[in-house]
Amino acid sequence: MAKTKKKIISRQPYNRKMFYLLPLLVMVLILVLFIFFRHKRQEVKRDPQSNVLLITLDTTRADRLGCSGYVPAQTPNLDRLAAEGVYCQAAYSPVPLTLPAHCTVLSGLYPPAHKVRNNGSYFLPEAVLTLAEILGQNGYQTSAFVSSFVLDSRFGLGQGFSVYNDEFAGGSAKTYKSERDAAAVFAAFSRWFAGRGTGKFFSWVHFFDPHAPYDPPEPLRSSFSDNPYDGEIAYMDHYIGAILDLLKEKHLMEDTLVVIAGDHGEAFAEHGETGHQVFCYEENLRVPLIFHALNRLPENMRLKQKVGLTDVMPTILEFLQIPVPASLQGRSLLPLMQKKDTVEPDLYLESFFAFEAFHCAPIQGIIQKNYKYLDLPKPELYDLQQDPGERKNLISGSAVLGQKMKTSLNELTRRLGGSDMQGQRRMTDAEKSTLASLGYITSAPAAQTAGPLPDPKDKIAGWQVFNRGAEQAAQGQTDAAAASLLQAIELIPDYAGSYTILANVYFKNGQDDKALALFRDALIRIPTDTTLKTEYAVLLIKMNRLDQGMTQLQELTKTDLVDKKAFVYSQMGSIAEAQGNPPQAITYYRQAHESEPDNDDYARKLAFLLHRTNRFAEALTIYRNLEQKQPDDIQLIRDMAIVYAQMNDLEQARSYFTRALQRSPDANLHYNFALLLARQGQYAEAAAMMEKFLIAVPAASAQAQAARRYLADWRSR
Numbered sequence: 001m002a003k004t005k006k007k008i009i010s011r012q013p014y015n016r017k018m019f020y021l022l023p024l025l026v027m028v029l030i031l032v033l034f035i036f037f038r039h040k041r042q043e044v045k046r047d048p049q050s051n052v053l054l055i056t057l058d059t060t061r062a063d064r065l066g067c068s069g070y071v072p073a074q075t076p077n078l079d080r081l082a083a084e085g086v087y088c089q090a091a092y093s094p095v096p097l098t099l100p101a102h103c104t105v106l107s108g109l110y111p112p113a114h115k116v117r118n119n120g121s122y123f124l125p126e127a128v129l130t131l132a133e134i135l136g137q138n139g140y141q142t143s144a145f146v147s148s149f150v151l152d153s154r155f156g157l158g159q160g161f162s163v164y165n166d167e168f169a170g171g172s173a174k175t176y177k178s179e180r181d182a183a184a185v186f187a188a189f190s191r192w193f194a195g196r197g198t199g200k201f202f203s204w205v206h207f208f209d210p211h212a213p214y215d216p217p218e219p220l221r222s223s224f225s226d227n228p229y230d231g232e233i234a235y236m237d238h239y240i241g242a243i244l245d246l247l248k249e250k251h252l253m254e255d256t257l258v259v260i261a262g263d264h265g266e267a268f269a270e271h272g273e274t275g276h277q278v279f280c281y282e283e284n285l286r287v288p289l290i291f292h293a294l295n296r297l298p299e300n301m302r303l304k305q306k307v308g309l310t311d312v313m314p315t316i317l318e319f320l321q322i323p324v325p326a327s328l329q330g331r332s333l334l335p336l337m338q339k340k341d342t343v344e345p346d347l348y349l350e351s352f353f354a355f356e357a358f359h360c361a362p363i364q365g366i367i368q369k370n371y372k373y374l375d376l377p378k379p380e381l382y383d384l385q386q387d388p389g390e391r392k393n394l395i396s397g398s399a400v401l402g403q404k405m406k407t408s409l410n411e412l413t414r415r416l417g418g419s420d421m422q423g424q425r426r427m428t429d430a431e432k433s434t435l436a437s438l439g440y441i442t443s444a445p446a447a448q449t450a451g452p453l454p455d456p457k458d459k460i461a462g463w464q465v466f467n468r469g470a471e472q473a474a475q476g477q478t479d480a481a482a483a484s485l486l487q488a489i490e491l492i493p494d495y496a497g498s499y500t501i502l503a504n505v506y507f508k509n510g511q512d513d514k515a516l517a518l519f520r521d522a523l524i525r526i527p528t529d530t531t532l533k534t535e536y537a538v539l540l541i542k543m544n545r546l547d548q549g550m551t552q553l554q555e556l557t558k559t560d561l562v563d564k565k566a567f568v569y570s571q572m573g574s575i576a577e578a579q580g581n582p583p584q585a586i587t588y589y590r591q592a593h594e595s596e597p598d599n600d601d602y603a604r605k606l607a608f609l610l611h612r613t614n615r616f617a618e619a620l621t622i623y624r625n626l627e628q629k630q631p632d633d634i635q636l637i638r639d640m641a642i643v644y645a646q647m648n649d650l651e652q653a654r655s656y657f658t659r660a661l662q663r664s665p666d667a668n669l670h671y672n673f674a675l676l677l678a679r680q681g682q683y684a685e686a687a688a689m690m691e692k693f694l695i696a697v698p699a700a701s702a703q704a705q706a707a708r709r710y711l712a713d714w715r716s717r
Contacts, residue, residue: 108328
């Protein structure tokens, strides 16, 4: 039987249609989904319940992060925030100095308005309303963790913070070494974060690591041996990641607005300056600026429009749906993120460092669209679009544009500086020494001089030579330092810092006569410089010319020494103590302590001398105040143990001796504690303690012989 053949129905036409139609449908679907999700990612959703984490990066150039296209960078955490958030490609600091720049971030005001124009000699006025104050009033827990003396609470930035952690001196007096690295900052933040409880928080974390000298820890030191600056940035980035991990562990990343802001950049001799402070070129002022809020801010958005640090505070406030004060001089960037704002406002720039450091004209400038104008004795005009490296000064060929921008700058400066608040502060001598060692300030304010001030461009070579000489002196390269500093004096003859460092170099080389002659010449050239006079007196003391030193210091007390009074009286106290006159030394130390009550060194000197002269109650009052600030200081605990014993408060003495022994195995502690125990009639314990002393000291010493006599007596009881 023949098989019935099945009818074959051709599907070819249908298949051909589907072959062309299906890919088209898939492409349309993908496009629709892409548009939908892209639109979703670009939305701005304000969130009044969001936490705020502000991280500021000291001395960090905008062009040294991976998200800026810099290939050698190891900044995965910052790059991830930029990829998941809004990265401002043209963000500017108004000033290349740490304290004024941070005042701008936290106030939304330019330096002419908040009145902080330099480091150290200024403080943020109480009348300025800060971001921390506003957020604190709106129910936020506020905390700050700073890592350099430059941002110490004494300079006014603690306004509005419930916690202002500036404990970077290890309990001792703050000096030029008063900074802490990223690991220590992270540790301080993590301790607070672990114990903060519930509720919204605003935390500001400041990292100082990229500031000179550049010395990242291993393995980054080896990895970045050719560019340790990049290594410091990589080290900082690692701990930024550690902070973000803390938020993730608590599931708070989805509820936190993270803002990353640089305070200023760093120059590498592009225009003659190494470091920052003096000039207002792109390398000094372009900074990283990133806003990140998962599902509430656009992802992977790059804003090309020029923005400033003044914009940080209003952006945060608008995101939180908190009214933005009309007094703020920045603008919220949320409309720009939504592509609703196309206006690019003028940006103000300044640096008063050279004016206050070595008597040059201050720098003030304006960025208007693509042009930057710097108002100087030799004015500068740059087209930033065509010449981003600012190599071609257009001022000679564009006089009309230059004049127009100068007029705009003058109008902008008048508008910004309308407040009559005072931000100038008197620095203590210790503070001046501290900041000078960081390369920030100089020995004297700008003097009144006849005629126009020189352009800082004409002095930068001398300033660079001075910095080289100061660094060589710090490294013990005395011959090289002397040569550099002599050259600096020739280039900037009225800058006192060169003379004081060079004189100390001569002194270290045993060239006392040269050191004294240099000071005398300097005092003839700069007769009103009180720091020069103070350093001269200090050198006389180092040379053991105590009577001459005392004479110089007594002359200084007759002048207006508001900012140096404490230091001068402390030096006078040291001379009186060395000359065997404790009562006079106590008088001088007390004057120093009263002039600068926050200086723990002066308090310690006074307390120790009071203790030594049996004025125990007075000494104990100071010791207790110090203990509140330095509860783990071993020397302080020992001193308090002894003074309590001498006051016959044996229970307190025993408590402090016990605390001291928990922290130090010092043999003398065992000796003194044994005597105390014997006074309490606890002879067996006293004997056991004295035996520990005898194990640790030479058997033939006089104290060991006395200890054996005590032991024999106690064992016989």
